[in-house]
Amino acid sequence: MTAGFSGAVATYYARHRRGYPPEVLDAVAGAFGLDSGDxxxxxxxxxxxxxxxxxARVGAAVGVDPEPDMLALARRAALDAGVTNTGWLLGADGDLPTLGRLLGEGTVGALTVAVAIHFMDRDTLFRSARPLLRPGGGVAVITNGAPLWAQDAEWSRALRRCLERLLGQPVTATCQTDxxxxxxxxxxxxxxxxRCVESSVRYEAPLTVDDMVGGVFSAMSPDRLPSPQGRAEFAAEVRAALGGxxxxxxxVRVWLQLGLPA
Ligand SMILES: C[S@@+](CC[C@H](N)C(=O)[O-])C[C@H]1O[C@@H](n2cnc3c(N)ncnc32)[C@H](O)[C@@H]1O
Incomplete structure (x- = not known):
């Protein structure tokens, strides 16, 4: 089962999506007391x-995802960065109980779900996460800003108009960031x-047209991705719409919702 982040879409994702500023990692590590033993x-x-x-802040991190192409690129990024304490597991939210049996109950400092909760059944997920968590640990649900075409900025509205022309329909998806x-x-x-503790981290950062266009392609299903020529034309159209x-x-506003077992 995949959610459609395969092939070229995965490559666009790896190249063009933003990461997370240190304040986000500080908030997660602080809330759950993460350290090098976790x-x-x-x-x-x-x-x-x-x-x-x-x-970088814990003993070991396991990345779990149902899309093999995304996982392969994550593993590649870890190797390229010389990160040696990550493992990559093909799986989805429903596999959490099995993961609990693998890792052992009460052994996980944090379960993080970043820009992915909208694909999951929250009730089942949060319930099945509890046995996994060590005392003081918790679940972090993180949203990495609003989609590029759904922001309150003139460039975002211009991008949305280009995207609507490309797709031939209104673009209203917010990926549950509203x-x-x-x-x-x-x-x-x-x-x-x-108990749910909420906070946000706001920052401003440059966004190149390359990253804007690549970011849009990283959010498309592979079967809707235009041909390479269509992608180049779309990029040219976005550049023109932004006046060059x-x-x-x-x-960017990163929204954190931290769940601590009550
Ligand atoms: C928008 S990406 C987020 C990637 C990364 N966490 C980030 O912060 O940029 C969403 C990811 O969720 C994965 N996904 C979709 N359905 C899932 C599920 N049921 N369980 C686990 N992961 C899922 C997709 O394959 C995709 O890699």
Whole structure:
């Protein structure tokens, strides 16, 4: 089972998606008291944007994802960066109980789910995570800003118009980065017996047209990805819509919802 992040889409993801600033890692490590003796599981790890910096703060990190192409690129990134304390497991949220049997109950300092909770059944996930967690450990649900086409900025509106022309339909997807997603997570934490602590990290960073266009392609299903020529035309159209600017400023808000077993 894959969620569609295969082939060229995975490559775009690895190349063009943002990672996480240190403040996000500080918040997760601080909330759960993570240290070099800890194991963490990054579920829906994709190409390792969170797994790798997380691994630097703990004893070992396991990235779990149902898409082999994403996992292969995550593993490649770890090798390239000389990171030696990560493992990569083909699997999904439903495999958590098996992972618990593998790692042992009460052995995991943090289960992180970054930009992936909208693919999962939160109630089942949070319930099945509890036996895995060591005392003081918890679950971190993280959202890495709003999709590039859904932001309150002139460049984002221009991008959305280009995307709507490309797809021939309105583009309204927010990947649950609007209020509905965090509310569902909050409610599910409470139902599963967690206390939910929320915070955000805001920062501004340059966004090149290459990363903007690559970021859009990284969010498409592989069967909707235009031909290489169509991609080049789309990039040219975005450049024209931005008046030839090569870089804009993105205001990123990383939203953290930390679940601590009550
Ligand atoms: C948007 S990417 C997020 C990647 C990375 N965590 C990040 O922060 O950039 C979502 C990932 O969730 C994975 N995914 C989809 N359904 C899943 C499921 N049921 N269980 C675990 N991971 C899933 C996808 O394969 C994809 O790699």
């Amino acid at each position: 194991r963490v599981v990054d579920l829906g790890c994709g190409t390792g944007q969170l797994t790798l910096p997380l691994a 209020e509905a997603g965090p509310r569902r997570t909050r409610d599910a934490f409470v139902v599963a017996g967690y 600017r090569e870089t804009v400023t993105e205001r």
